[in-house]
Amino acid sequence: MREGFKIVFVVLLRLFLFAFSSSTHEVSVSCMMVYDEGSASDVLESPECPQWGLSAQSQNRTRNCQFAMLQGHREYQEDRIACNLKMSIPILGKDGPKEVLVGVVAVFDGHGGKEASEIASENLLDYFFLHVVFNTYKQSVTCKTDHDLVFRGLNKDKVGEFSYLVSTGEVPPVSGDDSMLAILKKSLLRTIHDIDTKFSLEAFNNRYVSGSTATAVLLVDGQILVANVGDSKALLCSEKIKPALGDGGTSTIMLDVEELTGDHHPDRDDEKARIEAAGGFVRTWGVPRVNGILAVSRSIGDVYLKRYGVIPVPEVIGWRHLTANDSYLVVASDGIFESLTPQNVCDLLWDANIKENEMSESPFSCSSYSSLADCIINKAFKKGSGDNLSAIVIPLNFTGIT
Structure with a gap:
């Protein structure tokens, strides 16, 4: 049966690859087989996929993004970032293939070494682009199966066999209704x-003990999705009217913070339960730690603690529509929040927003800094943070995203 499926799959791919023939990243049948049997890393390294390799996406990991980083009081800088607000990606729309602009914003806070955060930042944009293209091809094939095969001269039994394999999971299920x-x-x-898979293999081979958080945000068509592993944060700063105090007061406008991520700390009830179920324990050394070692309960890497319930699986918030009141997206490493609260960060941004019209007397003034991100990390450093510091600031009303 699998041989029959392969014949149908090959024919299907050949029939529908024309849909993206203008793309510089076409998907051959043999390359699709590599993808189905492996990972993004396998595609990039396979001789069956010569057109796929590390691209300009990875060579410029901070394109058109406002960011700042500071080593701070640490001996090494283990934070890494990746950001591109205008990735042009081929997508199968209702009226056929089209190019869409997708923003990708991510912070990786490494620990125990820079290896995990470095691999994450180097590969995020290329892997993401690759997965979107391959899954779009697979959607185009599956969407056309029931409607077009008979008219292409293919045997109805083969159509039924293909559909059966999809339903049983032998073919990765990509519904025609997938948006x-x-x-x-x-x-x-x-x-x-x-x-995580790529780094974990390298970690075992090279005896790396490092790991990394991963906080990533997608922005497209006025909507955002957030995926979080660890304790870096994504914040949304939105305009809000603060009611007047007393009868004679006047209402004011402020930026109110919404935390889009929840920290994965080992003492969180659900995280602690998973760790203990896996045979690990939570002990406090300064802060709660997995087996008295790791201060986060989810991470990329940390291969020697995976058996004790440390996982790389993100929690996801999305998709949600942005509104006209949503002013700034901030993605930052946890070093920022050693000395600033999330609301402090939004206060800084609001102060920067009004400084052109009046001199602010706020203790969080950004007026002397070169950028909003630079302001945030330097304020956190001066207020006592001892960690590496990284921040990406996206002014939503000025990017064309909202």
């Missing part, structure tokens, strides 16, 4: 999984 947003979400989650 662009579903493919983008699936691709991001698969990307994080593949990054």
